[in-house]
Amino acid sequence: MLVVGTPLLSVAATILPATATTHFALEGLSTGAPVPAGVALRVTVKAMTVSGTVDPEYAGTIRFSSTARRALLPADYTFNPSVDRGTKEFLVTLYSYGPCEVLVQDINTPAIKSHVPSISVEPGPPVRFNVALDSATVAGSTYTLQVLPVDEAGNRTHYTGRVHFETTVLRAALPPDTDVSFTAEQETPLEFPVAFSSAAPDPKTLTVTDVTGQKLSGSASTVVSAGPFSHVKLSTTAPDPAPTCSETTLVLEAVDAWDNPVTEVPTTPVTLCAASGSSAAFVKSTLERSAYSPPCVTGILAGTAQVVWKDTKQEDVEFTVSGLATKAPLTLHFKAGIPSAETSSFSFSESTLEPAPLLIRSGQLTAQLTLRDQCGDPVTLPADKRLSFAAHPPLAVTSPVEDAPGKWKTSVSLPECPTSPSEILAVWPLINDEVLKSSGKQVKRYVLPQCSTVAKLSVLTSADSLVAEPGEVVEFEVQVSTEGEVTVTGGVLMLESQGMTVMGVSTSGQALPVKGKGFELPELSKDSPLTVKVTAQTTTQLDQTVSTKVWVVGPEGTLLTQKELVDFEQKDLGVDVGCGCQTGGLPGQLVTWLALLGVASRPRGGLRRLRRSERIDP
Structure with a gap:
């Protein structure tokens, strides 16, 4: 509508x-x-x-x-x-x-x-530095290092603090710790000049770190190559002083202004000369087209070359390089009387075998060391040099004695077997705690342990008889005998007890005298085994191990036998307490008290064991 x-x-x-x-x-x-x-x-x-x-x-x-x-x-x-x-x-x-x-x-x-x-x-708060540096640099040139503080999203951001610089390049010119302020609106990063002096084929790192507690850092890497050729560097691989009669190597190396090796060298002959009138003699050279005309060697240097010399006279010799730019000459100090591993002799007088056999405990080797220099002349060590010997454990080595100029002796013994009886052990000389080496190879002689025992110990008491009640006086016997033709005097029987106290040790009814922590044994000889009786009292405490380790040592404490364990089985003490009750076990504390009471009540004339049926009245 x-x-x-x-x-x-x-x-x-x-x-x-x-x-x-x-x-x-x-x-x-x-x-x-x-x-x-x-x-x-x-x-x-x-x-x-x-x-x-x-x-x-x-x-x-x-x-x-x-x-x-x-x-x-x-x-x-x-x-x-x-x-x-x-x-x-x-x-x-x-x-x-x-x-x-x-x-x-x-x-x-x-x-x-x-x-x-x-x-x-x-931008957010700074979380790291973005560091930029040319990936390839040349030693001696100055470069611009760029540092940009960034947030988590990688945006340049505001930063105020102090930065520290460090690098893995061995030699470098870096800025000192620097206070900086940067805003996100700045278009240009922070810039710092850096220069490197050490060349290397592998990349090196330069790191920038905040040192004001903001935990910021960043790094960049670069490969530093050598600069242009500057001069020939003359050096030696020989020690100072250099031993007479030894081959001494001089190294010629084309380097830049910072001593970095370079490969592009002018093809100009180089000449290396020893001082006129010296006894230094040319041996060999790796110079291209080298020729020797005393006292000089001439050749073409293609980067690096070695020239080997030898001098039989103790003297200082100056070497100079001409033909290419070079720095100061190099002086070698040749010295006689330096021990040489190549000409020195080290042997065992008792054995020419290698390794030399050495019997445990009773055996002994005399190590003889004759020190000579590289020319083969005997060497008498100066006052500031000390000769010693080291050895693999458990070998024992005495202090060396010089019985003639340059001739040293020491005794080597084996007080006990090594962990592995088949292990080959070594002895080696030291001069001022430094090993005597020949071309990097250590001078040493080898020993083969002979681990047969000098004496033998066995437990005569049967295991069934090794049962004891708490507080009981017990006895057990061991037998000691020698092995082979060895006679042992001054042997000591050692006992290490647990849960029992040794009261005395005897043989043939005669008590053995105490010696140190053991008991002195009579002379042990072939086919005359010795039976030894040990008397001890067990602990009054229940549930405690009752045992004794037994072994024999020599007068100097060297182990003569293996250690044997005498282990007792401890029985509970059951007593009728006079109430008409059946015999049964008692609590540990009551058993201890009863055992002590029983021991105290024994007559002086003999020992009495508390019987299970015996009643103790209060």
Whole structure:
């Protein structure tokens, strides 16, 4: 039904409200508002009608875009009216420092959109330094090191602090610790001059570190190559002083101004000369097209060369290089009387075998060392040099004695077997605690242990008889005999007891005298075994191990026999306490008391064991 006088368009506009989506509203992003770089922002997209209300029926697909150089934006999303009701939250992360724009748009109806034209992305706090340096550098040249403080997202950021420089290059000129201030608006990184002097084929690292507690660092790597040829470096591999009669090597090396080896060398002959009138004699050379005309060697130097000399006279000889730029001459100090491993002799007088057999305990080897220098002349050590000998344990070596100029002796013995009886042991000389070596090979002689025992010990008392009650006096016997033709005098029987106290040791009814921590034995000889009786009293405590280790040592404490264990089985003490009860076990403390009482009550004339049926009246 139409109302008279009312325009149709007006009536239509009134009865048909605008409910379709016309644009988007964004919450969480706004024009001009700063946002932190690298932080995920919660952004809510709302489908809005022309009247400014949310359209719950919106079912379009939206797409995020941004002018930021680096950003993490949501994937395309299609609204679900039954779930989203026109509103959806997304995560947006902007990484690049500076202004940027964000656009949200319906991919099918581009006119439906929301545009944030100006967002200010602020850098975060500094987390590291980006360090830049030429990847290839030349020794001696100065380079610019660039240092840029950056945040977690890699943006240049504000930094104020002090930086420290260090490098794995052996020789380098680095800036001192420096106070710096940097702002994110600066276009140029911090710059510092650096120079390297040591060349190497592998990459080296330069590290910049904050030293104000901000825990920032960064590094760059570079390969440092040698500079241009500067001069010939003359050096030697010989010790100072150099032994007479030994081959002494001089090294000629083409280097740059910082002594780094170079390969590009002018093809000019080089001449190496020994001082005129010296006894130094040329031996050989690796110079190209080398020729020797005393006292000089001439040849072509292609990078590095070696020239070997020998001098039989004790003297100082100066060597000079000509033909190419060189630095100061080199002086070698040749000295006689330096012990040489190549000409010195080291042997065992008792055996020419290698390794030499050595019997445990009773055996002995005499090690003889004759010191000679490289010329073969005997060497008497000066006062500041001390000769000694070292050996693999358990070898024992005495202090050496010089019985003639340059001739030394020491005794080697084997007090006990090594952990592995078949192990080969070694003895070697030392001069001032340094080993005597020949071309890197240590001078030593080898010993093969012979681990047969000098004497034998066995337990005669049977295991069935090794039973004891608490507090009981017990006895057991052992037999000691020698092996082979050896006679042992001054032997000592050693006892190490647990849960029992040794009261005495005897043989053939005669008590053995105490010696140190043991008991002295009579002489032991072939076919005359010795029976030894040990008397001891066991502990009054129950549940305690009762045993004794037995062995024999020599007068000097060296082990003559293996150690044997005498192990007693301890029985519980059962007593009738006078109440008419059956005999049974008693508590430990009461047993201890009864055992002590029983021991104390024994007559002086003999020993009496407390019987199980015996009654103890209070």
